[in-house]
Amino acid sequence: MKNKRATSKPAGDTIAVPRSQIVIYSIVALISLAGLADATYLAVQALTGETMVCGGSPDCFKVLGSTYARIGGVPLALVGAVAYFSVFSFAILGAFGYARVRRFLLFTVWSMFAVTLWLLYTQAFILHAFCRYCLFSAAMVFLLAGLIVASRSP
Amino acid sequence: MKRVLPFIIVAVVGFVTLGAGIVLYRAKRPQTTAIPKAMGASKEHAEEVHARGPANAAVTLEEYGDFQCPPCGGLEVPLQQIERDYASSLRVIFRNFPFAVHEHAHEAAYAAEAASLQGRFWEMHDLLYREQAVWAKTKDVQPLFDSYAGMIGLNLERFKKDAGGEQVKAKVESDRKRGEELGVKNTPTIFINNQSVPPTSLNPVALRAAIDAAVKDRDNGS
Numbered sequence: 001m002k003n004k005r006a007t008s009k010p011a012g013d014t015i016a017v018p019r020s021q022i023v024i025y026s027i028v029a030l031i032s033l034a035g036l037a038d039a040t041y042l043a044v045q046a047l048t049g050e051t052m053v054c055g056g057s058p059d060c061f062k063v064l065g066s067t068y069a070r071i072g073g074v075p076l077a078l079v080g081a082v083a084y085f086s087v088f089s090f091a092i093l094g095a096f097g098y099a100r101v102r103r104f105l106l107f108t109v110w111s112m113f114a115v116t117l118w119l120l121y122t123q124a125f126i127l128h129a130f131c132r133y134c135l136f137s138a139a140m141v142f143l144l145a146g147l148i149v150a151s152r153s154p
Numbered sequence: 155m156k157r158v159l160p161f162i163i164v165a166v167v168g169f170v171t172l173g174a175g176i177v178l179y180r181a182k183r184p185q186t187t188a189i190p191k192a193m194g195a196s197k198e199h200a201e202e203v204h205a206r207g208p209a210n211a212a213v214t215l216e217e218y219g220d221f222q223c224p225p226c227g228g229l230e231v232p233l234q235q236i237e238r239d240y241a242s243s244l245r246v247i248f249r250n251f252p253f254a255v256h257e258h259a260h261e262a263a264y265a266a267e268a269a270s271l272q273g274r275f276w277e278m279h280d281l282l283y284r285e286q287a288v289w290a291k292t293k294d295v296q297p298l299f300d301s302y303a304g305m306i307g308l309n310l311e312r313f314k315k316d317a318g319g320e321q322v323k324a325k326v327e328s329d330r331k332r333g334e335e336l337g338v339k340n341t342p343t344i345f346i347n348n349q350s351v352p353p354t355s356l357n358p359v360a361l362r363a364a365i366d367a368a369v370k371d372r373d374n375g376s
Contacts, residue, residue, distance in 0.1 A: 014157070033167070040175050048182045049353025053340035054223035055253060058290075061224050085171065089164045096160040 014097030024151045025095035028105075028144060032087040035140035039080035042133050046075035063131035068122050076119075080137060083112050087144065109144050116141040185337040189216070189348040193336070204275045207237065207245035212372040213365050215244060218251040218333045218343040221262035221279075225356070226342045227286040232358035234280070236365065243369055248279060250329040251341050258295045260326065265299040267322035268313050269306065277306040347371070 017025075042064065045051050051064035063069065069076050090105035116138045123130050217233075219226040237246055250266070252259035262282050269278035281302050282289070289298045303313040316322055333343070344351040344361070347368045355364065 036167075036171060040171055041178065044175055044178045044182060048179060048184070049356070050182055050340065052225060052356055053342060053353045054220060054225045055255075055340035057255070058222075058224050065225060081171070085168065088167060092160045092163050096156065098160070 015099045017095065017097045021151060022095050024147055025091045028147050029088050029091040029095070031140050031143050031147070032084045032091060035137055035144075036081060036084035036088060038133055038137050038140070039077050039084055042077035043075050043081050046070070046077055057132075059129040060131045060133070062127055062129035063123055063134060066127055068119070068127070080112075083108060084140075087112070106148060109141075109148050112141045113145045184339070184343075184350065184353060188350065189336060189345055191348075193332070204248045204270065204279070205245055206276055208242065209245065211245035212243040213240070213245070213368045214247060214345075214347055215365070216247040216249065216345040216348075218249050218329075218338045218341055220250075220252045220256060220259045220341040221266065221282045222256035222259040222286065222290050223253065223341045224286075227283050229342055229356060230280075230283040232361070236358065236361060239362075240365055240369075244365065248275075249333060250326045251333045251338055251343070252326065252330070253341070256290075258289065258292075261295055261299065261317075262289070263326045264317045264322045265302070265313075267325045268316035268319075269303065269308060270325075271316050271321070272308050272312065274306050274308055278302060281306060 042051075046064065046069065051061065051069065054061055071079065086108050087105065090101040090108065093101045094105060119134060120138055123134065217226075221227075233246070237244060250263040252263045254260075266275055266278045266282060269275055285298075285302070289295045292298055299317070300310060300314065303310055336345075340353065342356060344356065346361075346364050349368075351361065351364055355361065
């Protein structure tokens with residue numbers, strides 16, 4: 001009975017979601033929104049060419065103007081924005097009981113985690129410069145990964 | 155309603171993000187498009203402009219640069235190669251646009267202007283860019299700049315006096331003011347025949363293409 005009260009009511013093909021899971025999904029959605037804002041800003045900078053010129057921190061230029069900041073000409077920040085938006089979408093759907101999205105959420109967050117580790121390595125050992133926007137994004141991804149781990153623990 | 159609510163939330167966030175991105179893109183798009191005829195370099199006295207290449211060249215490339223700006227330093231080598239390749243048809247003009255965020259950018263601009271007073275602007279310009287990685291990390295750059303002055307054969311006492319003088323500061327400020335009037339916000343900002351080059355085209359291949367197009371335009375026009 002107690003357990004029943006702690007879940008939301010299922011609707012259609014959705015399942016009942018424990019309140020604790022709803023809280024975690026909501027926090028995941030909020031964090032991904034912060035990451036989305038950061039990545040969108042960086043993507044716009046890359047598309048306008050602002051990262052190719054100078055007017056701010058030299059270290060930021062070193063990172064964002066480097067070849068590592070693009071994949072086949074596409075700004076990595078744009079890929080990041082899509083990833084954050086996907087995480088937000090999956091978290092919202094998960095919170096409303098769409099159980100199938102959970103595997104997509106896990107896959108996306110762990111993929112972002114792996115890419116973040118590579119980017120941190122690139123900044124520290126290849127470029128020898130750190131971009132504060134990238135560090136903020138890395139912090140968001142670590143938080144997301146932590147929440148995903150927390151949501152799986154009993 | 156509960157079934158569609160998450161999709162509505164996702165769609166709203168998607169549209170808001172897209173809208174914010176478009177607004178930001180429009181705001182950040184470079185505003186510099188062209189140098190008005192009244193502000194063209196040809197209207198100024200030759201001694202006020204740092205230019206190299208034939209005065210009657212088909213193409214004039216005007217750069218707003220900051221000696222401590224990494225992209226400016228990175229572009230310098232390919233730009234010098236372009237100057238050599240288009241020797242007879244390209245005139246290059248340099249204008250100072252130092253940023254306060256770069257610790258020694260103003261001192262470097264003053265050093266270049268002080269060298270200019272002894273007729274060695276381009277020698278100092280090239281040296282400052284070539285050695286950017288060294289002096290940019292140095293706390294006290296003045297001894298280094300003095301040694302550069304010695305290397306290019308300047309009268310050291312006069313260089314030291316000029317580098318701290320009002321004349322060079324006024325020249326740097328005048329360049330900067332002109333840049334601001336044209337909408338320059340970042341460096342390097344480059345104009346080819348008074349038309350601004352988009353930041354995404356600040357690479358050797360795109361610059362060569364822009365110069366070729368300008369030469370062709372001039373040929374077709376004449």
